[in-house]
Amino acid sequence: MSGAAWFQFAALIAALLATAPFLGRYMAKVYGDGEKAPGDRFFLPVERAVYRLCRVDPDSEQRWTSYALSLLAFSAVSFLAVYGLQRLQPFLPLNPVDLPAVEPRVAFNVAVSFATNTNWQAYGGESTMSHLTQMLGLTVQNFVSAAAGMAVMAAFLRGLARRRAATLGNFWVDLTRGTLRILLPLSTLVALVLAGCGVIQNLNGHTVVTTLEGAAQTIPGGPAASQVAIKQLGTNGGGFFDMNSAHPFENATALSNFVENWAILVIPLALAFTFGAMVRDRRQGRAVFGIMLAVWAVMSIGTMALEAGGSPRLEALGVDQSAAADQSGGYLEGKEVRFGPAASGLWAASTTGTSNGSVNAMHDSFTPAGGGLAMVHMMFGEVSPGGVGVGLNGLLVMAVLAVFIAGLMVGRTPEYLGKKIRAAEMKLVVLYVLAMPTVLLGFAAASVLLPTALASLNNTGPHGLSEILYGYASTANNNGSAFAGLDSSTTWYTTTMGLAMLVGRFFLIIPVLAIAGSMAAKRPAPATAGTLPTHTPLFAGMVVGVMVIVAGLTFLPALALGPIVEQLSL
Amino acid sequence: MLRQLTAAAGMLLVFTALTGLVYPLVVTGAAQAAFGHRADGSLIERDGEAVGSELIGQPFEGEGYFHPRPSAVGYDGAASGGDNLGPSDEGLLEGIEARTEEYRAENGLADDAEVPVDAVTASASGLDPHITVANARLQTSRVAEARGMDTGEVARLVDDNTTGRTLGVLGEKGVNVLELNLALDEEAPAS
Numbered sequence: 095m096s097g098a099a100w101f102q103f104a105a106l107i108a109a110l111l112a113t114a115p116f117l118g119r120y121m122a123k124v125y126g127d128g129e130k131a132p133g134d135r136f137f138l139p140v141e142r143a144v145y146r147l148c149r150v151d152p153d154s155e156q157r158w159t160s161y162a163l164s165l166l167a168f169s170a171v172s173f174l175a176v177y178g179l180q181r182l183q184p185f186l187p188l189n190p191v192d193l194p195a196v197e198p199r200v201a202f203n204v205a206v207s208f209a210t211n212t213n214w215q216a217y218g219g220e221s222t223m224s225h226l227t228q229m230l231g232l233t234v235q236n237f238v239s240a241a242a243g244m245a246v247m248a249a250f251l252r253g254l255a256r257r258r259a260a261t262l263g264n265f266w267v268d269l270t271r272g273t274l275r276i277l278l279p280l281s282t283l284v285a286l287v288l289a290g291c292g293v294i295q296n297l298n299g300h301t302v303v304t305t306l307e308g309a310a311q312t313i314p315g316g317p318a319a320s321q322v323a324i325k326q327l328g329t330n331g332g333g334f335f336d337m338n339s340a341h342p343f344e345n346a347t348a349l350s351n352f353v354e355n356w357a358i359l360v361i362p363l364a365l366a367f368t369f370g371a372m373v374r375d376r377r378q379g380r381a382v383f384g385i386m387l388a389v390w391a392v393m394s395i396g397t398m399a400l401e402a403g404g405s406p407r408l409e410a411l412g413v414d415q416s417a418a419a420d421q422s423g424g425y426l427e428g429k430e431v432r433f434g435p436a437a438s439g440l441w442a443a444s445t446t447g448t449s450n451g452s453v454n455a456m457h458d459s460f461t462p463a464g465g466g467l468a469m470v471h472m473m474f475g476e477v478s479p480g481g482v483g484v485g486l487n488g489l490l491v492m493a494v495l496a497v498f499i500a501g502l503m504v505g506r507t508p509e510y511l512g513k514k515i516r517a518a519e520m521k522l523v524v525l526y527v528l529a530m531p532t533v534l535l536g537f538a539a540a541s542v543l544l545p546t547a548l549a550s551l552n553n554t555g556p557h558g559l560s561e562i563l564y565g566y567a568s569t570a571n572n573n574g575s576a577f578a579g580l581d582s583s584t585t586w587y588t589t590t591m592g593l594a595m596l597v598g599r600f601f602l603i604i605p606v607l608a609i610a611g612s613m614a615a616k617r618p619a620p621a622t623a624g625t626l627p628t629h630t631p632l633f634a635g636m637v638v639g640v641m642v643i644v645a646g647l648t649f650l651p652a653l654a655l656g657p658i659v660e661q662l663s664l
Numbered sequence: 665m666l667r668q669l670t671a672a673a674g675m676l677l678v679f680t681a682l683t684g685l686v687y688p689l690v691v692t693g694a695a696q697a698a699f700g701h702r703a704d705g706s707l708i709e710r711d712g713e714a715v716g717s718e719l720i721g722q723p724f725e726g727e728g729y730f731h732p733r734p735s736a737v738g739y740d741g742a743a744s745g746g747d748n749l750g751p752s753d754e755g756l757l758e759g760i761e762a763r764t765e766e767y768r769a770e771n772g773l774a775d776d777a778e779v780p781v782d783a784v785t786a787s788a789s790g791l792d793p794h795i796t797v798a799n800a801r802l803q804t805s806r807v808a809e810a811r812g813m814d815t816g817e818v819a820r821l822v823d824d825n826t827t828g829r830t831l832g833v834l835g836e837k838g839v840n841v842l843e844l845n846l847a848l849d850e851e852a853p854a855s
Contacts, residue, residue: 098829102834102835144678147674147678163665167668171673172676175676218744220744230685231684233684233687238676238679266675273679278687282690286695290699290702292706295692295703296692301705304713304715305715306724306842307724311716312741313717313741314742319691320688320691336744337745337791340746340789341791342719342793343705346702348830348835349834351834351835352830411760413781420837421781421782421798422796426785426787427749427786428788429785430787430789430792431794431836432836434835437834437835454788458748462750553750553753579748660750664751
């Protein structure tokens with residue numbers, strides 16, 4: 095890795111350290127119990143108008159069950175709206191290049207994908223979706239599916255913080271406040287910065303120009319910057335264009351790349367501080383932040399170094415992959431010159447550690463070990479730092495699991511934040527931990543056996559298995575990035591990946607809400623000399639250990655047959 | 665449950681208006697007012713006609729032009745894409761080998777000369793506007809010869825159209841191929 099790569103990495107960490115704590119404490123006020131929040135004078139009247147329009151009583155608190163029902167109702171309505179928009183787009187306005195209706199199976203997959211905050215794309219944006227579908231369907235879901243994930247987290251944190259309480263807050267209030275006070279202002283800011291860098295923002299159709307050599311070239315148009323900003327901030331990741339943030343019109347310069355990479359990470363990391371503030375113990379928040387940042391940093395350095403290292407097969411052909419003053423070097427297949435291996439590797443770790451899934455380089459073309467690291471980062475369950483809201487939830491579930499294992503080792507009843515963890519909670523934790531690997535490995539195994547599924551592969555041998563594994567790792571974790579060679583628009587993949595996304599969203603969110611409901615009802619026990627402190631580096635190390643052991647036991651055999659064997663045979 | 669569904673539908677409608685219409689339109693208005701040229705795709709005009717975008721690469725084959733990177737979509741701006749072949753794919757490696765030999769022959773390099781990696785690998789977007797400085801330098805004498813220009817003069821144009829790392833650390837150096845070729849045309853129109 096070159097010196098500039100290290101500086102770039104350090105600059106991103108510095109930007110995150112400078113912003114995440116403030117944003118986190120601000121979000122704690124947005125979701126906090128009855129506190130005043132900055133901007134109340136402007137936002138409160140708007141929020142009251144929204145509640146009146148939707149006939150929602152903002153003061154009525156919900157138990158975990160009705161909180162979950164509200165979330166499910168909202169997701170169902172969202173699914174129908176996105177599906178309908180895609181099917182009806184030829185009859186609706188803002189379709190300047192007359193795109194036809196999206197095929198039913200793809201429309202199903204896309205509707206699930208955007209309503210679950212996955213943004214897996216079984217289609218090419220510029221050749222499939224009208225401007226209206228992009229704006230009213232996809233951009234809207236980018237906001238509200240992210241806000242819904244953050245709402246669940248707010249409910250979970252209230253469950254941990256409240257004592258002997260029956261309720262967790264109100265879903266509609268959390269949804270509204272998260273969208274209006276966090277996502278909309280940040281997105282507007284980021285979108286304008288991106289437009290200043292060259293990310294397009296217009297309502298034009300295609301412009302056809304004549305190139306210097308006399309050929310016709312199509313220059314696409316569209317409102318990209320506004321969608322790109324929220325796709326990063328809301329850890330959505332669905333691109334305006336097929337090639338996502340590798341497309342120069344979505345990610346024009348090294349500066350826009352830096353801003354987008356920051357935007358991917360900032361909310362998930364800031365939520366660690368929100369956690370600390372909401373449970374009134376900042377040390378807990380800092381410990382969680384430390385875990386998230388450390389795992390992400392290790393994965394980032396690994397991926398950057400592997401991609402900068404190049405491929406021995408190219409070296410044998412007389413291709414110069416060395417870093418020098420006049421070239422970045424590294425394995426540039428599927429990468430852009432303006433980003434090079436360092437910014438591409440850094441992005442890959444960021445997008446897979448969150449549930450973002452946007453890409454600025456083609457992961458399918460990464461070195462086997464580099465692509466394997468991206469896969470592993472998702473297989474950790476996306477907790478480093480994870481998707482907005484759901485990532486923090488996942489990490490706290492891992493913390494509960496770590497507390498439980500530690501409790502077994504010393505023979506004490508485990509407790510977290512003063513609340514005793516009992517069988518009821520542990521069953522839900524196990525359900526949470528098993529849901530994602532079950533669909534990932536189950537569907538991947540079925541795909542390997544089905545000739546129709548294998549016909550979708552772009553690569554053979556171990557790399558073909560990697561394409562399948564990556565696809566289900568991505569959908570089951572609501573990530574959305576892809577080994578894009580896999581043709582996922584077939585009936586088999588649109589259906590099974592749609593199901594994987596549904597399980598990856600709701601089989602995680604509902605157990606989390608149930609845990610929150612049961613934790614809220616408990617009375618905290620005072621800490622004693624025998625209590626395991628959960629803010630120490632020792633405990634942080636245990637949580638990481640649990641993550642690595644769980645993912646390793648589950649996925650190592652499959653990884654051995656995919657990326658590991660491919661790397662060894664290069 | 666019915667009450668939940670009506671609340672859900674209401675919320676979705678409100679947020680569709682706010683985040684699906686107001687937000688993109690406000691951003692469009694502000695972006696157009698502040699950075700109209702960039703928001704419209706950074707188009708380059710020559711003699712009043714748009715000839716391309718600063719950000720979107722173009723295919724160039726003529727001897728007298730600098731050549732861009734290989735593209736999986738032939739620089740078709742209506743599509744975008746990489747070839748998505750894994751690093752052990754034999755087809756990919758054969759393609760890279762063929763491009764390497766072609767590059768050496770085009771630019772008069774020795775049979776065992778090392779070729780810059782960007783010159784023989786496809787970009788992610790298929791629309792990469794840049795090549796590395798190393799790649800541009802190796803093409804300089806071919807271009808100079810085809811245009812009857814001095815090599816030093818072409819090298820100067822390469823330097824003029826090189827963008828460094830942003831703030832010294834972000835991203836990588838690159839030469840914008842379209843802008844470089846436009847500058848060449850201005851300096852010494854291809855015969």
